[in-house]
Amino acid sequence: MSADRINLLRTKVFDKSKWMQLPRDVVIGHDVIEQIPAVCEDLALGDSVLIVSGGQTRDIAGKKVEALLAGSYDVATFAANDGDPLETIRKAEAAAAEAGFVIGVGGGRVIDTAKIASYNTDRHFISVPTAASHDGIASSRASVPTAEGNVSLAAEPPIAVVADTAVIASAPHRLLASGCADIIANYTAILDWELSHRLRGEPLSEYALTLSRMTAEILFKNADLIKPHSEESAWLVTKALVSSGVAMSIAGSSRPGSGGEHKFSHALEKLAPGKGLHGEKCGIGAIITMYLHGGDWEGIRDSLKKIGAPTTPAGIGVDDETAVAALLAARTIRPERFTILDMGLTEESARDLVKMLYRE
Ligand SMILES: NC(=O)C1=CN([C@@H]2O[C@H](COP(=O)(O)OP(=O)(O)OC[C@H]3O[C@@H](n4cnc5c(N)ncnc54)[C@H](O)[C@@H]3O)[C@@H](O)[C@H]2O)C=CC1
Numbered sequence: 032m033s034a035d036r037i038n039l040l041r042t043k044v045f046d047k048s049k050w051m052q053l054p055r056d057v058v059i060g061h062d063v064i065e066q067i068p069a070v071c072e073d074l075a076l077g078d079s080v081l082i083v084s085g086g087q088t089r090d091i092a093g094k095k096v097e098a099l100l101a102g103s104y105d106v107a108t109f110a111a112n113d114g115d116p117l118e119t120i121r122k123a124e125a126a127a128a129e130a131g132f133v134i135g136v137g138g139g140r141v142i143d144t145a146k147i148a149s150y151n152t153d154r155h156f157i158s159v160p161t162a163a164s165h166d167g168i169a170s171s172r173a174s175v176p177t178a179e180g181n182v183s184l185a186a187e188p189p190i191a192v193v194a195d196t197a198v199i200a201s202a203p204h205r206l207l208a209s210g211c212a213d214i215i216a217n218y219t220a221i222l223d224w225e226l227s228h229r230l231r232g233e234p235l236s237e238y239a240l241t242l243s244r245m246t247a248e249i250l251f252k253n254a255d256l257i258k259p260h261s262e263e264s265a266w267l268v269t270k271a272l273v274s275s276g277v278a279m280s281i282a283g284s285s286r287p288g289s290g291g292e293h294k295f296s297h298a299l300e301k302l303a304p305g306k307g308l309h310g311e312k313c314g315i316g317a318i319i320t321m322y323l324h325g326g327d328w329e330g331i332r333d334s335l336k337k338i339g340a341p342t343t344p345a346g347i348g349v350d351d352e353t354a355v356a357a358l359l360a361a362r363t364i365r366p367e368r369f370t371i372l373d374m375g376l377t378e379e380s381a382r383d384l385v386k387m388l389y390r391e
Pocket residue numbers: 085087088091137138139140141143161162164165166167168170171172173174175181198199201202203206209213279285308309310
């Protein structure tokens with residue numbers, strides 16, 4: 032190797048720098064919500080806390096967290112309502128600026144609101160999921176709906192995750208199944224990432240990719256064990272969701288967990304707002320994108336079925352024509368994120384795919 036080439040490689044190696052932020056304390060298990068005061072004390076985050084939760088999730092666990100901390104901290108609360116997400120985030124930021132640290136208690140929307148507000152006000156954030164419905168529990172990204180479709184924003188990765196399996200197992204099974212589908216979608220997200228790497232030279236993180244794939248594999252292999260209202264299932268899925276979020280934090284983007292199937296899901300959210308949960312739509316999308324990649328699409332469909340997640344647009348109250356429109360509109364969502372759906376899918380093919388792959 033010439034001296035010039037060696038110097039070039041050296042420069043490349045020494046120029047490289049990356050900052051990954053990962054959770055410090057991850058506490059998962061039965062009744063661990065009781066350990067929140069100990070976690071806060073261990074991390075020495077300050078004297079005042081903002082607890083962000085939703086209308087329903089405040090009753091499910093938010094009030095409990097408020098009561099547990101009331102003796103030792105100055106506690107303020109914020110309700111992440113169903114209104115305009117950007118407006119909610121702005122208000123949450125104003126509230127976070129008055130507190131020493133932030134705790135998000137709820138589903139994906141609440142946790143995203145709390146983690147963006149924390150990031151923008153430079154506050155530490157603790158993630159307390161009430162459902163294993165999404166892999167944003169531990170990630171450093173937030174997915175926020177806008178008029179142009181969901182955008183992926185930088186967000187505060189949780190310094191701690193406290194996931195109480197008793198709370199999570201009590202949630203409707205649909206939420207757990209949706210979280211499983213969000214993880215199973217990692218398979219196709221990774222294939223899209225590799226495609227973009229080969230075709231466009233997009234940088235790839237081997238570690239993030241491997242962790243994301245391994246997480247999907249563990250869940251895929253254990254699909255038979257995922258049962259409604261079982262704490263063991265809640266434990267298995269929550270661990271996978273944390274691991275998938277860590278993969279995103281390693282990558283510094285949602286790439287390891289979000290490809291064409293997510294663009295399809297975001298397009299559906301625009302075309303049929305409120306129909307289906309996030310993970311449900313991603314799982315349905317992954318059936319088609321896996322087929323387009325030439326992979327085991329039937330395996331994806333069958334594991335979703337086993338877990339109890341929907342496998343057709345009809346399963347979430349969406350008609351086939353809307354699914355076709357979402358497949359075609361996927362390319363308009365985050366066009367810089369190249370996926371198999373950005374390779375010239377025609378309307379005729381989209382219609383054929385929907386007819387062929389979405390049969391009960
Ligand atoms: N930041 C990231 O990396 C990621 C973010 N997301 C985002 O997360 C959101 C999806 O999260 P979801 O949790 O599916 O939606 P969500 O936050 O809207 O929650 C769905 C419903 O479940 C209810 N719920 C939560 N816990 C419950 C419990 N224990 N019992 C009964 N009901 C309960 C909520 O009140 C809500 O009505 C989307 O906005 C999505 O974009 C999804 C994946 C990754």
